[in-house]
Amino acid sequence: MPTRTLIRNGIVLPMSGPKVSHDPGSVLVEGDTIVAVGPVEQLDADPRSEGAEIVDASGHAVIPGLHNCHLHSGLLRGTAESMSLWDWLEAYVDPAHKAMTPEIAKAASLLCYTEALRSGTTSVMDMWRFMEGSAEVADLLGIRATLVPYVADEEGYDYFETLESNRRLLESHRTASEGRVRTWVGLEHLLYCSPQCFRDAMAMAEEFDTGLHTHSSESIWEVQESLKRFGRRPIEEFYNRGILSERTVVAHCVWLDDREIELMRQTGTAVAHCPCSNMKLSSGPARIGDFLRAGLDVGLGSDGEKENNSVDIIDEMKFASLLQKVTTLDPTVGDPWDILEMATIGGARALALESVTGSLEPGKRADIVTVDLRRPHMTPLLHGADFNVPAHLVFSASGADVDDVWVDGHHVVAGGSVLRIDEAEVMATAQAAAEELFERRRAVLAEK
Numbered sequence: 080m081p082t083r084t085l086i087r088n089g090i091v092l093p094m095s096g097p098k099v100s101h102d103p104g105s106v107l108v109e110g111d112t113i114v115a116v117g118p119v120e121q122l123d124a125d126p127r128s129e130g131a132e133i134v135d136a137s138g139h140a141v142i143p144g145l146h147n148c149h150l151h152s153g154l155l156r157g158t159a160e161s162m163s164l165w166d167w168l169e170a171y172v173d174p175a176h177k178a179m180t181p182e183i184a185k186a187a188s189l190l191c192y193t194e195a196l197r198s199g200t201t202s203v204m205d206m207w208r209f210m211e212g213s214a215e216v217a218d219l220l221g222i223r224a225t226l227v228p229y230v231a232d233e234e235g236y237d238y239f240e241t242l243e244s245n246r247r248l249l250e251s252h253r254t255a256s257e258g259r260v261r262t263w264v265g266l267e268h269l270l271y272c273s274p275q276c277f278r279d280a281m282a283m284a285e286e287f288d289t290g291l292h293t294h295s296s297e298s299i300w301e302v303q304e305s306l307k308r309f310g311r312r313p314i315e316e317f318y319n320r321g322i323l324s325e326r327t328v329v330a331h332c333v334w335l336d337d338r339e340i341e342l343m344r345q346t347g348t349a350v351a352h353c354p355c356s357n358m359k360l361s362s363g364p365a366r367i368g369d370f371l372r373a374g375l376d377v378g379l380g381s382d383g384e385k386e387n388n389s390v391d392i393i394d395e396m397k398f399a400s401l402l403q404k405v406t407t408l409d410p411t412v413g414d415p416w417d418i419l420e421m422a423t424i425g426g427a428r429a430l431a432l433e434s435v436t437g438s439l440e441p442g443k444r445a446d447i448v449t450v451d452l453r454r455p456h457m458t459p460l461l462h463g464a465d466f467n468v469p470a471h472l473v474f475s476a477s478g479a480d481v482d483d484v485w486v487d488g489h490h491v492v493a494g495g496s497v498l499r500i501d502e503a504e505v506m507a508t509a510q511a512a513a514e515e516l517f518e519r520r521r522a523v524l525a526e527k
């Protein structure tokens with residue numbers, strides 16, 4: 080008989096429909112699956128609750144695990160501030176990629192996934208390097224991870240991953256860790272990858288029946304460069320190269336015109352929206368309202384540790400709302416419920432995981448997060464007609480308020496601590512790896 084857990088008497092936001100909440104409510108989990116969600120009395124009376132281990136969720140929000148739809152593991156946090164995007168790529172990011180080793184890359188994933196998990200993110204899509212190590216640490220931590228190698232083939236970018244290394248990762252990790260770890264096909268950037276690379280990447284995604292992820296239209300410069308080189312805007316060029324599809328997720332999408340949005344809609348391509356990164360790198364505001372009106376699937380992404388500088392999706396929700404408000408000068412956009420949807424079921428849809436996770440519904444995997452609301456910054460807590468928990472989660476909470484996390488029914492964070500590893504050891508490993516990386520980067524720069 081699988082173990083049963085009753086997460087009892089919390090404020091449950093199942094994200095299964097518009098503005099549904101159970102206050103107070105409970106969630107009953109059996110093994111890796113949610114079997115019931117509803118008002119506390121209803122689940123107390125459910126015969127299946129008998130003998131279940133009870134987790135008291137009083138004073139906590141109980142929400143679906145969050146999805147980070149665009150992340151780069153990394154160790155450059157806080158190093159490249161106040162530079163232009165392309166200067167920063169040249170001075171920090173590219174030399175660091177050249178200096179990267181499998182061991183350093185693995186230490187970076189261990190750090191980033193630990194940070195993600197303890198801040199309530201149960202699913203990450205990570206574009207990174209040497210991802211066998213990422214798969215190993217995702218398995219160790221128990222997080223859901225979609226691995227996307229950084230593939231590039233244009234001259235001067237030969238230090239990235241290749242279609243061959245992406246294929247090897249697909250062969251070994253198309254799905255692993257009972258389905259929690261998956262591999263997609265990754266393309267670094269329009270200007271880093273040849274047209275043939277795009278076509279081969281899409282053919283490979285189809286061959287393995289998997290997804291494809293890339294960046295686009297982050298800066299105005301990039302759009303101008305695409306027009307100059309290809310005579311088309313970036314998303315039109317993606318369409319021309321055959322990579323827009325229901326299996327494709329494009330990060331950023333800041334500078335899309337109406338025709339590009341229409342191409343995204345027609346092809347069923349999803350967006351990973353990274354508001355903090357877009358603000359920090361002065362990229363601009365994506366047209367999120369227009370994307371949602373067009374029916375695009377939109378999930379939230381943190382982008383990397385260097386352009387955020389955290390991978391906390393609870394923080395990202397606030398940025399997502401505020402950026403929409405200030406861009407449109409309309410305070411009615413960026414409603415907390417809409418933003419919560421983007422971070423949960425919206426992200427799951429973008430990652431083609433909505434049949435598995437993204438909401439708290441019977442039959443779905445138990446990816447569940449509790450957020451402690453008994454804090455000064457989330458007081459007062461109002462119920463009924465004045466219900467303010469969605470607003471607290473989006474505007475007041477941060478990842479540090481997360482108490483418990485389950486992924487596939489496994490309790491992986493308790494009392495705010497990741498259970499399967501020693502966090503002090505994770506930080507020490509990351510510190511040593513970063514020192515080695517910076518040493519190696521200095522040697523790369525000296526060679527120039």
Ligand SMILES: [Zn+2]
Nearest residue numbers: 294330382383
């Ligand atoms: Zn990125």
